Amino acid sequence: DWGTRFAIAESFVAARLAEAKRMSAEIAWAYRQVIGSGGRTRVSVLADQLGWSRKHLAAKFSDAIGIGPKTLSRIVRFNRALSLSKHQLDDWAGIAADCGYADQAHLVREFRDLAGETPTALA
Structure with a gap:
């Protein structure tokens, strides 16, 4: 199931962070911002707050x-949307709004890009 697959991907990222010998404080901060925002923080905002270019970040x-x-x-937004779909069956527009997608079509495109399936097929 895709929820399990994305949980594994998130675990990989968390393990990679734990193994990092010397992650800069800036990168650790940016990671926490992405996770804490549910994937809604823009990369340009993070870069601006760090005083870096988007490319450098x-x-x-x-x-x-x-x-x-x-x-x-x-990945974080997708995982959150998938999790919400277990509780808000068939409210894809509401899930899209809750997770920071521009609209339901954006959510559907992300599901197809990341999982190769529509949201309904994965729920």
């Missing part, structure tokens, strides 16, 4: 964690 983040901040945000 993405490179440093990817070096430390193994994926870029945008990819992590997409």
Whole structure:
């Protein structure tokens, strides 16, 4: 099931963080911001708050964690939407809004991109 697969992916990222010998405080902060926001924090906002360019943040983040901040945000949002779908059956527009997707069509595209399935098929 896809919820399990994405939980494994998140566990991989968490394990990678735990194994990191010297992750900078800035990257650790950016990671916490992405997770804490449910994947809704924009990479440009993180970069601005750090005084870095988006490209610099993405490179440093990817070096430390193994994926870029945008990819992590997409996974976190997807996982949250999948989790909410277990409780809010068939309210895809509400789930999309709760998770920070622009609209229901955006949520459907993300599900297809990340899982190869529609939200209904995975719920």
